[in-house]
Each structure stands twice: as C-alpha cells, then as structure tokens.
Amino acid sequence: MNVRISPTAMTQAPESVFSVPGMRCAGCISKLEKGLALVPGILAARVNFTAKRVTISHTPALAIPELQSALAELGFEAQPIGSVLALSDGAESRDLVRAMAVAGFGMMNVMLFSVSVWSGADGTTRDLFHWLSAIIALPVIAYAGRPFFRSAWRALSKGRTNMDVPISIGVILASALSLYETIIGGEHAYFDGAVMLLFFLLTGRWLDAVMRDRARDGVTALLRSTASGALVQTPDGGTQWLAASALSPSMVMHVAAGERLAADGVILSGRSHFDRSLLTGESVPVAAGVGDKALAGTLNVSGPISIAITAAGSDTAIADIARLMEEAGQSRSRYVRIADRAARFYAPAVHTLALASFAGWMIAGAGWHASLLIAVAVLIITCPCALGLAVPAAQIVAAGALMRAGVLVKDGSALERLAEADHAVFDKTGTLTLGRPEPRNLDRLAPIQQSLTLALAQSSRHPLSEALRRALSDRGIVPVAISDVRETPGEGMTALWNGKPVRLGRPATASGDMATALQIGDAAATTIFFTDPLRPGAEQAIVDLTELGLPASILSGDSPEAVAKIADTLRIPARAGMLPAEKCAAIAAEAARGAHILMVGDGLNDGPALAAGHVSMAPASASDASQNAADAVFLGDSLAPVATAVRVARATQRIVRQNFALAIGYNIVAVPLAISGQVTPLVAALAMSGSSIIVIANALRLRTSAQ
Amino acid sequence: MNGLALLIPVALFLGLGGLGVFFWTLRSGQYDDLDGAAVRILLDDDDDDA
Structure with missing residues (x-):
C-alpha cells in the first residue's frame, strides 16, 4: 500500500504535510495514496489516518497550492500544516511508555521470585531469589524512576514539595532497605512493591501524556492557517x-x-x-x-x-491580538490542578506518619532496623498509587468519551476547570451562528433553476457560490450542462444554456453582498437571499447550560442590530460592538468578581477573551489562534457538544472525588496495619494492586458519560 | 534446584526478548497510526507494490 521509492529520492525530496479532515474510511486512504502517486512530481504519499494527515514527498518544483489543488481534485479539502505549528512528536509519552514497559517487565520478573518467597521458600533459596530480584529491580528502578526523581528534585530545589517527593523517597528508601536486607540475608525485601509502585504510577502519567498528545494531534489536524x-x-x-x-x-x-x-x-x-x-x-x-x-x-x-x-509576520494587526492573548493567558497558568492540591496535604502527612512510626517503634525499643522496616512499609503503603491513577484514569476515559461525542479536550486541567464554570459567554458570528452564508429561499426556485444555479455555482470559488453548491448538492440536485462559463470578478458567472445566456451574480438592486440573482435569458431575475443561520442545537444548548447553572450571554464585535436579532431568538443578554481588548476586559472584570467563565468563541477577535476565561471552547471552524487558545475544540456544526462537555466534566469531577475517597478509605484501613508492623511485602503488593484496579474500574464508568 | 538454574535464565531471557521487541515496535513507529492500521486491512490491494 505504500509506494516504494528509492532512498536517494527520499533524502532529497521536500516533504509537505497536509491536514485532511475529510478522510473517513479505508477507501479514502487508498484513494489519497494512489491518486497522489499518479500526480507528476509527487514521489510518494503516506496517510496517517489517526491524525487525519497526509505526508507528501515531492519534487521541489511543486509548491503548496499545486499540491492542495491535486488533493482537491481527488475530492479532499486539505490545509497545509506549516512547520511553524510544530507537530507534537509525542516524545514525552514515548519516554513514559518506555519507562512503563521496563517497569512492567521488572515487576513481572520480580513477582516471579516474590511469589516463591511468599509461598515458603527460605534459607539459601530465599537469599538467592532476593539477590536475583535485586539484580533485576535496581536497574529497573534507576531507569523507570527517572521521571519521578527528576520532578521531585525540581520541586525540592525550589523549596516546594509535590506528589513525586514522597514517591521518590518511598521508592529509594524501600530499595535501599531491601538491598540491605538482601545482604544480611533478612526475611523481607520490598523490591516487588517498589517496582510495582513505579509501574502503576507510570501508567497514570502515561495516560495523562497520551491524552494531551491525542488532543493536540486532533487540534493540529483541524488547524486552518489564516x-x-x-x-x-x-x-x-x-x-x-x-x-x-x-x-x-x-x-x-x-x-x-x-x-x-497573509x-x-x-x-x-x-x-x-x-x-x-x-x-x-x-x-x-x-x-x-x-x-x-x-x-x-x-x-x-x-x-x-x-x-x-x-x-508582515509579527507586525500585522493579527500579531497584536496574539500578544494580547498571551498576556490574558497568564492568569490561567495560576490554576492548580486537583492532584497537586491534594499533594500539598498528602506529602507532609505521609512523611510525618512514617517518621512518627519510626520514632514510636524506636521509643518502644524495637531497634533501628525493625523501626526502619516499619517506616518503609508505611511509606510504601501510603504511596499515592491509587491517588496517582485516580485523576488521570478518570480524565482520559472522559476525554475519550468526549472525543467520540465530538469534543477534543486539550488536557486534564481543562476538564477540571470546565467542571467549575458557572457562567457561559458566547461570541456571535461563527460561534452561535455558523459563520457562513446559507441560502434562505432555495424553495422558491423551480427544479430546473436549481440545477442551473448549481451548474453555475460550482465553477466559482466565491463564498456565496460555495454556499449554493453545498446546499444544492445536499438536496441531491444534479447540475445541467452549460457552456462558455465565464466569471467576472465582482459581477458573477455567465454561461450559455441551450443557447440562452444565463447569469448568476450580483443582484441589480444592490442590497449588500448577502444576495445573488439568477437570470435566464430575458426573463426576470430571481434573487436568492443568504443569512448566517444559528448553529443547529444552539437554543437547546443554551437551555441545557442554564439548567446546569451556567447562565449564558453574548459578547460580540458585530453591530447592535445583528446581535439583537440573535439575542432575542435565544432570549439571552448581549453586548455588541466590542473590540477584542474590550471583550477581554469584560471577562476579566467578571472573573475579578469571582465568576468562573466558560468562554466560547471562534474568531481571532475572541482570542484574548478565550485566553482570559476560566475555561474556553472553540468550534473546529475557528481560526487557528482561537483553537490554540481554547481548552477544548468541538467538531461539527451543532452547538450541543458545549453542554455535553460541561456535563461530562462534572461527572468526571464526581468520579475523581470518589476515587480520592476510595484511596483515602484504603489508607485508613492499611496505614494502622503498617504502623503496627503487620504489613509484609505480600500484603503491600495485594493492597497496592487491589486499590489501583478498583480506581481504574470506577473511572471506566465514565465511558458512556457523553451519551 | 537444577531445574531452576535453567528455568530462571530462560524466563528472564524471554522477558527481555519481549521488552526488546516492544522497544523495536515503538521505535519503528508501529503505534503512530493505530486507527489507520485497523482500516488498512480492509483495502483490497492485490497489486505488486502494495
């Protein structure tokens, strides 16, 4: 299926990447790859179906527009993805999956020996197995633990603490003590516990990274370069x-x-x-x-x-808006994620507990060796294994459910902030409305007029012509044959049909640009009017949001009359004629009063407001800057996904809280056991895997939350 | 005990082999387009260069 090319051609040929959102099936893949390979100058084309992208290697003579028209001839609308928008290469998640694979390998092999030790191996056999465990576990911990050690060190060197500090201390102490136990031929080694802990935590981290990558890929695939x-x-x-x-x-x-x-x-x-x-x-x-x-x-x-x-470039008016956006986005970076908020209490509590057990047993006269063993058991048991999975597992399942419902959420923190939103602010053009003209009175045209209109419209790239072509093709209209098609810029299309001159273009009575007239021969012209209609599901979405406790309002840069019409239809308050900076200031003022605003907008003029909102969403038709600024992007024409996203975000937050409660409940049972010295490596392993599985199972309940 | 001396290296070797293969699949980009792989199997490509 992939076209073979010589290695030399591969190294010299420039590669261009296009986003092709329209590919949906296996047929599209072969159509694209084979069709492009036939175009002279194209050496090879390779489709990535997951990212809805096609990579074309071609001769330097071919430029972006030619490639784009080659794609258009195959029937696919494609947007070039510039090198500026550096594609996520998933380096972080690949690092994590490697660490996870190593930890998984280590865990299984150490378990092999641990199970024999638990089931009664003793004497030389036990010592041998402990040594083998150590030989496997220590390199595995050194490799797989790096993400945690690094992050813990970063936090400590800034005088702060995070979830990774107790994890790192727990893992390092447990390994060191187990190594000591192994050397003196002791009874308990915690290698299995330490490696298993890393494996489960890495799973959580990896899920988090995958979620970000996937959403980023999805958004890049949709990016429409200005x-x-x-x-x-x-x-x-x-x-x-x-x-x-x-x-x-x-x-x-x-x-x-x-x-x-440009x-x-x-x-x-x-x-x-x-x-x-x-x-x-x-x-x-x-x-x-x-x-x-x-x-x-x-x-x-x-x-x-x-x-x-x-x-050009950074001096344009667009770039000014981008700068405004960057400033507005800074308030959001102060948001602290729920897991980190939990860690602020968790880490000191765990350390105090472990230290107290050590001190307690020392005072009770257990000797430093036994006391240290118990302290390590406490650290391992309390290590936030389930806690580390509680948040990412729930969020990735929710993000997957939302993706199927047509919402791409960029990261977990977006879901958390979405759940907190208590006001919804909408832009008008392109957000509440479709942002593209739709013919309003096609029914007034006779069938033959419709066929003729389609024949004329499909030869032009004028937005009104494209609107006509879309609407008429959707009705199943077939174009009639016409000849001598000519386009006069600013005037319209003319052609011959059955020897009669026909014309589709500017109406005689100049009533703005949102109308076009069809004239056949000398007969009177028929005017087709266009409107920018509301998105389907807009009214229902506003009602749903109000029921969810998010009263909606409109902030628009359009004229008051145009805004008033939409506001009246939806029965929500509106402010019109606002500049980008004014929108941003209005959001900031609301936020200063303590409101958590969900901003939904599409235009570049909404960019600063999107960045200023507590959380923001943009339609897939939005400008790339807005899609970048938004926390979530919804696909399709309908506005319904906005309400769905809020509902799912709240359900996710509920599950996350339940998961926290489960993890804390497990600690309440397990910690007294650990402090009293009852926890053997076997108990620790069972408790750890058991609580992790329960937390994941609970998170899986979110799978159907978007339906 | 003699059996163990053989079985443990064999088990470790197999595990390491699996890990190595996984790293190889990761590096050769076999997880880059999972959805694509799922639909490509439906393509009826009988020509030689496919």
Whole structure:
C-alpha cells in the first residue's frame, strides 16, 4: 500500500504535510495514496489516518497550492500544516511508555521470585531469589524512576514539595532497605512493591501524556492557517508562491477571490469585498478599493486584487491580538490542578506518619532496623498509587468519551476547570451562528433553476457560490450542462444554456453582498437571499447550560442590530460592538468578581477573551489562534457538544472525588496495619494492586458519560 | 534446584526478548497510526507494490 521509492529520492525530496479532515474510511486512504502517486512530481504519499494527515514527498518544483489543488481534485479539502505549528512528536509519552514497559517487565520478573518467597521458600533459596530480584529491580528502578526523581528534585530545589517527593523517597528508601536486607540475608525485601509502585504510577502519567498528545494531534489536524502564504510578484514580472514567514514589506502580492490575506497592506489595483469576521466579528463583508488598507487574516470575497505589503509576520494587526492573548493567558497558568492540591496535604502527612512510626517503634525499643522496616512499609503503603491513577484514569476515559461525542479536550486541567464554570459567554458570528452564508429561499426556485444555479455555482470559488453548491448538492440536485462559463470578478458567472445566456451574480438592486440573482435569458431575475443561520442545537444548548447553572450571554464585535436579532431568538443578554481588548476586559472584570467563565468563541477577535476565561471552547471552524487558545475544540456544526462537555466534566469531577475517597478509605484501613508492623511485602503488593484496579474500574464508568 | 538454574535464565531471557521487541515496535513507529492500521486491512490491494 505504500509506494516504494528509492532512498536517494527520499533524502532529497521536500516533504509537505497536509491536514485532511475529510478522510473517513479505508477507501479514502487508498484513494489519497494512489491518486497522489499518479500526480507528476509527487514521489510518494503516506496517510496517517489517526491524525487525519497526509505526508507528501515531492519534487521541489511543486509548491503548496499545486499540491492542495491535486488533493482537491481527488475530492479532499486539505490545509497545509506549516512547520511553524510544530507537530507534537509525542516524545514525552514515548519516554513514559518506555519507562512503563521496563517497569512492567521488572515487576513481572520480580513477582516471579516474590511469589516463591511468599509461598515458603527460605534459607539459601530465599537469599538467592532476593539477590536475583535485586539484580533485576535496581536497574529497573534507576531507569523507570527517572521521571519521578527528576520532578521531585525540581520541586525540592525550589523549596516546594509535590506528589513525586514522597514517591521518590518511598521508592529509594524501600530499595535501599531491601538491598540491605538482601545482604544480611533478612526475611523481607520490598523490591516487588517498589517496582510495582513505579509501574502503576507510570501508567497514570502515561495516560495523562497520551491524552494531551491525542488532543493536540486532533487540534493540529483541524488547524486552518489564516493564510499559509501568498503569490508574490517577482522583479522579472513573474509570480512566485512564498510562505507567510518569507513575506516582507514592499513586496506586492496577488490575492484571488476566496483567498485569505497573509499580510497587511494597501490595495494597488482591483476592487473587492473583505470578510473581516475573523478580526472583528462583523458578519457583512466590507467593500474596499485602490488605496484602502487590507488586513492579514481577512478573506478576499469578490475579486482579484494586488496588494503592496506594509506589514508582515509579527507586525500585522493579527500579531497584536496574539500578544494580547498571551498576556490574558497568564492568569490561567495560576490554576492548580486537583492532584497537586491534594499533594500539598498528602506529602507532609505521609512523611510525618512514617517518621512518627519510626520514632514510636524506636521509643518502644524495637531497634533501628525493625523501626526502619516499619517506616518503609508505611511509606510504601501510603504511596499515592491509587491517588496517582485516580485523576488521570478518570480524565482520559472522559476525554475519550468526549472525543467520540465530538469534543477534543486539550488536557486534564481543562476538564477540571470546565467542571467549575458557572457562567457561559458566547461570541456571535461563527460561534452561535455558523459563520457562513446559507441560502434562505432555495424553495422558491423551480427544479430546473436549481440545477442551473448549481451548474453555475460550482465553477466559482466565491463564498456565496460555495454556499449554493453545498446546499444544492445536499438536496441531491444534479447540475445541467452549460457552456462558455465565464466569471467576472465582482459581477458573477455567465454561461450559455441551450443557447440562452444565463447569469448568476450580483443582484441589480444592490442590497449588500448577502444576495445573488439568477437570470435566464430575458426573463426576470430571481434573487436568492443568504443569512448566517444559528448553529443547529444552539437554543437547546443554551437551555441545557442554564439548567446546569451556567447562565449564558453574548459578547460580540458585530453591530447592535445583528446581535439583537440573535439575542432575542435565544432570549439571552448581549453586548455588541466590542473590540477584542474590550471583550477581554469584560471577562476579566467578571472573573475579578469571582465568576468562573466558560468562554466560547471562534474568531481571532475572541482570542484574548478565550485566553482570559476560566475555561474556553472553540468550534473546529475557528481560526487557528482561537483553537490554540481554547481548552477544548468541538467538531461539527451543532452547538450541543458545549453542554455535553460541561456535563461530562462534572461527572468526571464526581468520579475523581470518589476515587480520592476510595484511596483515602484504603489508607485508613492499611496505614494502622503498617504502623503496627503487620504489613509484609505480600500484603503491600495485594493492597497496592487491589486499590489501583478498583480506581481504574470506577473511572471506566465514565465511558458512556457523553451519551 | 537444577531445574531452576535453567528455568530462571530462560524466563528472564524471554522477558527481555519481549521488552526488546516492544522497544523495536515503538521505535519503528508501529503505534503512530493505530486507527489507520485497523482500516488498512480492509483495502483490497492485490497489486505488486502494495
């Protein structure tokens, strides 16, 4: 299935990575890989189905736009993934899985000897088995324990303590004491306990890392670069495709209708309308002509233009918003995760307990050796094995359930903060509404008019044409054959149908850009109107959120009239005409009053507000900056996943609390046993694995929580 | 006891072998596209280069 290529071609050929969200089945894989391999210049294509990505190695002559159109010809909408958005390579989770595999191997083999010792091996056999255990366990602990030792050392050197401090001390003390026991031919060695502890804890860590990687991959797959580059005029009069990062002021870029601008600039020639919703939230495109300014991130709607670049890269208006976002995000980094909050009490308690048992037995006259054994038993028993699994196990199961329901949660802390939210704030354009025009009165068209409209619309990349094509194809309309198709920028499409001239384009009565007219021959034109409709499920989602105790409101950058219409339909309060900084300030003011705000937004103008909210969500259609700022991304058109996510986050928090209660309950039983010196390595091993399994089983109950 | 002298090295060797193979699968990227592997089996590729 993968196309073989010579190793030399492999090393020289540039590779481009595209995100292809539309691949759904085995057929798509072979269609992509085989279809692309047939394109001249493409050496090989390899699909990663999990990440919905295709990696194409090609000759340097092929540029991003050509590859993109090759993908489009195969029927797949693809977005280039720039090198700027460094893909997660999963290095952290791979390190953890390696440590986990080593710990698992060590645990099984040490258990092999431990079981024989427990079942009565003694004398030389026991000593031999202890020595063999030590030979296996010590390197395993040194390797698999590194993540904990490192993190514990980092915390200690800053004068703080975390969950890893008692773990590290417990494991190191237990190994050292067991080694001593082995040397003097003693009865109990805790190698099995120490290795098992590491194995279970690493499982928890790994689950946590996998969850972050998976969500990050999912989000990268959806990233829509504002514009990955532009067609730039070269000194010799030709044109060349340059990546956005290579653009600089004084260059002239050509932007076709339907393309996003990659840099700020002044229009040199051409007239067009610009969709600035990404920057301001305004839903109606704004007209601009020669001499007017055009901003990066806006969508050129109607005609081809050339622009003299005035600012590129970090100097653009977009970059200012990004800076605002970075500042706003700092408050969120102060959030302390529930496991770390627990560790603040847990670590000192455990240390005090172990120290007290040691001191107690010393005073009782048990001798330092016996007292130390008991203290180590206390440390091992209280080590937060179940506690370390309690949170990640519940969160990864919940995140998996949410992913199936169409919500990608970026990390565990997002779920915790989502459960705390008590207000929901929505953006309007693109969040409550779909953010794309939908034809409103297609039913008024006769079937033949619909077929004709589709035939004309499918030859154009104008957003209104694309809306028509989508809507009509969904109705199962088949286009009729037309000839002499011609597109006049800013005017529309003309063609011949059965010898009669037909036209789809700007209506005679200029009523803004959200309408188009279909004219057949000399007959009167039929006007098709467009609206930006509410997302399906929006009303229900608002009702659900209110029932969950999250009253909703709207903060929008759009005009008051446009906002009022939506606010009235949904019966929620709204504030209109807000700049990105004002939105951010409004959220910060609410937060200062103690509210935990769930911000839902999509545009770049919502970015700072998304970062300022206690927790935030963005639709998959959002700008990449907003998807990066948001804690969770929901797929599809429906708004229902927002309420689902809140419900699941709360269910997760309930399970996490139950898991904590289970872990603490287990400690209440086991710690007195350990302090009284009743805990042998066998009891420790049973207690540890038993409590871990119970905690995981409890977490698995979340599997169906998103249904 | 003699049996143990043979069985313990054998057990350890097998375990280490499994660990080594797992590391190899990890390094060669066999877990990079789990969903893809699941659907690729459905492809009817009978041509030679597949």
